Amino acid sequence: MDMRRFSSAEIFAVLVSIASVTISVLGNRTQERLLAASVWPYLSFTSGNTSDDGQRQEIAISVANSGNGPARIRDFALEYDHHRVASGSDLLEQCCGVRPSRLLTSPIVGRVLRPGEAVTLLKLPIAPDVADGWHRLDKARFGFVLSACYCSTLNECWNIASDKADPVPVERCTDTPRDQQWHG
Numbered sequence: 246m247d248m249r250r251f252s253s254a255e256i257f258a259v260l261v262s263i264a265s266v267t268i269s270v271l272g273n274r275t276q277e278r279l280l281a282a283s284v285w286p287y288l289s290f291t292s293g294n295t296s297d298d299g300q301r302q303e304i305a306i307s308v309a310n311s312g313n314g315p316a317r318i319r320d321f322a323l324e325y326d327h328h329r330v331a332s333g334s335d336l337l338e339q340c341c342g343v344r345p346s347r348l349l350t351s352p353i354v355g356r357v358l359r360p361g362e363a364v365t366l367l368k369l370p371i372a373p374d375v376a377d378g379w380h381r382l383d384k385a386r387f388g389f390v391l392s393a394c395y396c397s398t399l400n401e402c403w404n405i406a407s408d409k410a411d412p413v414p415v416e417r418c419t420d421t422p423r424d425q426q427w428h429g
Contacts, residue, residue, distance in 0.1 A: 285312050285313050285314055285397060285401075286310050286312040286313070286314050286315060286316030286317075286358070286360070286395060286396075286397050287310065287311045287312030287316075287412065288308055288309070288310060288311070288312075288316055288318075288358075288393050288395055288405050288412070289308070289309050289311045290306070290307070290308055290309075290391045290407045291305075291306070291307045291308075291309065291363075292304070292305065292306045292307070292386045292387075292389075293305055294383050301370060301371075302370070302371040302379075303368055303369060303370040303371065304367070304368070304369045304379065304382050304383055304386060305365050305367065305368045305369075306323075306365070306366045306367045306368075306386060306389070306391070307363045307364060307365045307366060308321070308353060308358075308363065308364055308366060308391065308393065309358070309361075309362065309363035309364075310358035310359065310360055310361065310362055310363075311360075311361075312360060313360055314360060314397050314398055315357050315358065315359055315360070315397070315398055316357065316358045316395045316396075316397070317357050317395060317396045317397075317398075318353050318354055318355065318356050318357070318358065318393060318394075318395050319354070319394045319395060319396060319402070319418035320354060320393060320394040320418050320419060320420075320421050320426065321353045321354050321391075321392070321393045321394075321426060321427045322391070322392050322393075322421070322425070322426065322427060323336065323366070323389055323390070323391050323427050324389065324390040324391075324392070325339055325340050325385070325388070325389055326339070326340075326388075329425050330427070331424060331425060331426060331427055331428055332350065332427070332428060332429060333348050333349075333350035333366075333367045333369075333429060334348060334350075336367070337369070337378060337382060340381065340382060340385040341378035341379075341381040341382045341385065342377075342378055342381070343375050343377070343378025343379075343381075343382075345369060345372070345374070345375045345378070346374075347369070347370055347372060347375075348367070348368075348369055349365070349367070349368040349369075350366065350367050350368075350429035351364050351365060351366055351367075351429050352427070352428045352429045353366060353393075353427060354426050354427070354428070366391075366427065366429070367429075369382060389407070390406060390407055390408050391406070391407040392404065392405065392406040392407070393405055393406075394415065394418035394419065395418070396417075396418065401414065402414070402415050402416070402417055402418050403415060404418075
């Protein structure tokens with residue numbers, strides 16, 4: 246049996262090799278995390294009762310990408326009184342008993358929001374024919390729950406809801422039937 250002894254130079258070479266591999270693996274993980282952070286989308290929800298310039302009374306509900314990377318919207322829901330509402334006209338009828346003629350809405354599912362971009366889901370200017378319903382909507386909007394599932398360009402996905410503090414990572418977004426998704 247050959248009981249060869251290793252020289253200190255050979256032991257040192259093996260230790261340097263192990264250290265190099267370890268540093269490479271850790272460096273690669275750090276680079277992956279930096280890349281993910283640089284393209285991380287973060288959706289946020291807002292509502293208000295005056296126009297951006299402060300000149301008009303209008304209720305607007307919006308979703309914005311406050312993150313660093315594009316957000317691919319895969320699912321979106323607006324809930325009123327614990328039920329999904331798929332359109333602005335249905336929402337206003339259910340919450341406020343009004344069917345306005347000047348309601349502006351936008352779909353969101355399937356859109357890609359750039360960093361800093363926002364989409365107004367619903368906008369209702371005050372008008373004499375809808376004033377009572379407008380005021381009911383102004384109060385009711387604080388009880389709406391907006392939720393979305395969205396993905397980054399690296400196919401990392403999250404669920405976020407307006408009644409929760411942080412988005413939750415998910416493997417993938419579920420496919421909700423079209424008639425239950427917000428379509429404006």
